[in-house]
Amino acid sequence: MTSSSTRHADPEENPYVEEPPTDFEPVAELSPEAAARQASLLRSAIREHDHRYYVDADPLIADATYDRLFERLRELEAAFDLPTENSPTERVGGEPLDALETVEHVAPMRSIDSAKEADAVREFDERVRRGVADAGFDPESVEYVCEPKFDGLSIEVVYEDGEYVRAATRGDGREGDDVTEQVRTIRSVPGRLRGDPPARLAVRGEVYMPRDAFEAYNEELAERGEEPFANPRNAAAGTLRQLDPAVVAGRPLDVFFFDVLAWDASGNDESAAARPDDHRAEFDAFDRFGLRRTDRVELVDDVEAAIDYRDRLMADRDDLNYEIDGVMISVNDRDARGALGSTSRAPRWAFAYKFPPRTATTTVEGVTVQVGRTGRLTPVAELDPVEVGGVTVSRATLHNPAEIEALGVNVGDRVRIYRAGDVIPYVPEVVEKRSAGTYAFPETCPVCDAPVERDGPLAFCTGGLGCPAQLERAVEHWARRDALDVEGLGPERVERLREAGLVESLPDLYDLSVADLADLEGWGETSAENLIDELEASRDPPLDRFLAGLGIPEVGSTTARALARTFGDLDALLDADEEALREVDDVGPAVAASIRGFLDAPENRAAIEGLRERGVEPQPVEAPAGDGAPLDGLTFVFTGSLSATRDEARALVESHGANATSSVSGNTDYLVAGENPGRSKRADADAEDVPVLAEAEFADLLAGHGIDWPPADGA
Structure with missing residues (x-):
């Protein structure tokens, strides 16, 4: 099956992404070629860790491990005079989230050595x-x-x-x-x-x-x-x-x-x-x-x-x-x-x-295997509770089956627990072997009993949306505000719907009735009516929100918007091959393969068709194409606070043929500056001789093309 690949570094190809080694050979013993190769891998891995830490708030490694990788990269760059342009050592890591508006800082918020x-x-x-x-x-x-x-x-x-x-x-x-x-x-x-x-x-x-x-x-x-x-x-x-x-x-x-x-x-x-x-x-x-x-x-x-x-x-x-x-x-x-x-x-x-990282020693009392939205299985050690740095720890991640095999850990063993920063506690070593053998990772999903498939060091449930755990996460994802924005579908309610047999697939949401819901524990007629109204209102979603709601690996709201703008309607995207997908902004080979793999999976295609059969029809992008678009060929960058959100501003100009990017370059035609703009984009605009428009001037520009600003609700 196709697993969710990382954006900056593939853990199967880059040893510094998951459980990275930190015992490096002396720099003096490396050839220039070997140093350059290692530096390249470290840069890619650090970018991935930066993204997971600053954007997702879901780091893969401990702070101490990250610090060692970062220091090693700096050592290599200094010792071998390697180019540092765009290296993580020359910038503060992380990118803003798509789900919230982005603003420029008044002054840089730098990292600290x-x-x-x-x-x-x-x-x-x-x-x-x-x-x-x-x-x-x-x-x-x-x-x-x-x-x-x-x-x-x-x-x-x-x-x-x-x-x-x-x-x-x-x-x-x-x-x-x-x-x-x-x-x-x-x-x-x-x-x-x-x-x-x-x-x-x-x-x-x-x-x-x-x-x-x-x-x-x-x-x-x-x-x-x-x-x-x-x-x-x-x-x-x-x-x-x-x-x-x-x-x-x-x-x-x-x-x-x-x-x-x-x-x-x-x-x-x-x-x-x-x-x-x-x-x-x-x-x-x-x-x-x-x-x-x-x-x-x-x-x-x-x-x-x-x-x-x-x-x-x-x-x-x-x-x-x-x-x-x-x-x-x-x-x-x-x-x-x-x-x-x-x-x-x-x-x-x-x-x-x-401060040094916090550690303690305790006993593994059991292992629980959790199932994520993409089907990834994550083993968690259930521990004899122990205090680590003032916090009682009773669970620690074992990452994946390969990690279990490398540790040789089993129920009953004494293990060291490591806790540092905001990373969930994990097990770096077995300190006393008290069991026979190694924990046997299940061959079937602990939730739906579907076969488990190994993909490198990782394991996945093959049950797809037929797996209750994956289904619940998929429904919650579908209802997110940056997807279909269906209020009233939190984790508890989704679990209750599934347990009652009312939702066994994503399309089943649109078969629900007030009568189905009103009799469930925790529901009443008013809350049932509200949810049905929310679902009815989501039957004609914009194409980009429909795509974001499907939970395609590596496709967030920004990539979903780019896919919708490029292909125009759902059928064109469903028919697109990987080569066509790679033509989309920000879609490289790995992301294109992930999209194609998701759309080709029978259970996912069945869910899409089931949604359409129930009247959920994503609306095609109606932007005029080519030279007929009023803003065709123009590129805008937005900064500061405007009368509408910057996402709405981007969507508006894109719907009339323009491009909207996040940074100023020589290809930018206008920087639109609202209230409290940051300094960096203004400086970049000055350096590139890009015109800066106040919001009123932007509104006049649009009016000259027959476009209203701010856009009407729903426009």
Whole structure:
């Protein structure tokens, strides 16, 4: 069968994607050719890990493993003078999610160089002192601000004239997801600043879920029969990416602010609102403005005191009500920071001294095999509960059958549990063999009893949508807001429908009646009528949403939109071969094969035809083709907030023949800038001599082609 392949690196071809080795041969023993090959594999793998960490919030490896892969790539590039253009070492990893609007940051949100060894911190100090001396500063005057390195989700929050106007996730460092309404619900984020804030203030903060609140919230989830979060960071990240702010408001999030991204005092009393000269004083400004910050900030005058601070904080970490994974050490004086500058990825004036990973030893009491939406089987070790870094762990992933075989693990064995950052605990080794043999991975699906098929190190259920576990996940995916947007089909209700025998395939949704639903536990006539109304409203979906809802591997909303725009209607896509699919933007050979494999699978084709037989007919794209389209040949890029969402703006111009891209280039015809635009696209437009249109000018341009802006609802 066709499995879901990774976008940046195929785990079957790249050893650094799943369970990567980190014991590398000495750099001096490598030939230039071998170094270049290894660097190429590392770049691809790191891009995949960046995507899984920053975009999906579903990392494949532990933080410590990622750090070792990243450091190895940097070693190879430096030792062999390898080209670094577009290398992960020259950029902050990650891309914004398609499901939320994307906004540019007021200033870059860079990553921070890090290590777990004290000697690396001392080397950082030596570089700082050399750099400030070269810039004419007294190296003996260097002071460091030490503070906790929070393990949550980093955000940018912007205030204008003291009023909260915007919040965004870190994303790729230049752009992030617009979470303005979600962050607005966090009680510790002030809607208006106190004191004498500057005219415009952009601050960096960390959203997290307090430990005690996390434990209480997980208990609530368990009582409702829902899957609890693995740890507080996953809880915070998953909550902040919720599309419904009401959901966010119902969850116990909090925030610490810790850095200034931009401070513009123009237009205010500049003497009162002047930016402090050093970072420690900026924390005092946070107090004046009512911005919550940690009370564990210390100013030290040498690197040994910074190292001592880290050791003291590590001893206290289990007593804190929030997760931390190290400490931040940064130069205090802002002028000295400016002289030291930054690389494209990280500032030269800051360093993260990280804590060692947390481990414990316990016994495997059983193995549960879970079934995902694509049929992938994931074995999970059921453990004798053990405390790892202040958190009780009773389950740990075993990844896949190949990992079980490599470990030689079985029920009854004593194993080491590894937990670091936001990665679910996993088993790196068996420390005491107490069983005979290795756990025998099932040959049939534990849910539907269909045969299990191995694909390299992975295993898949071959039952397709006939497997109840895959069916439930498929129905939930179909109902997502960025797919068919059917309210009222959460996990509990989907499970109840399947258990009642009412939904045994995706098309069965459209056979449901109010009478079928009203008698089910937890339903009433009103909720039944509401769901039927929602399903009726989804019978004529746009083609791209229909495709996104099918759950085709590697096809999110952006790729679905590109497929719909290219082929125009469903039948043309169903008939397209891999060569035709590869002509679509962002569809390479692996994605084309994944699409074709999905559409050719009998159970998937039967589901599509069953939906159409029940009156679910995706609407063809009605964009005029070729020279007849009013905007044919034009390319637009959008930045800032507009009267409609940027997804709606892109869809509108594309429906009239234009292209809409995410970055400015020499091929861009117009950059449309709404309110609070980011700086990078404006700078790129200036560099490429691309005209910048205000929203009113954009509306005039469209009106000249007979197109209304903003678009009417549903347009």
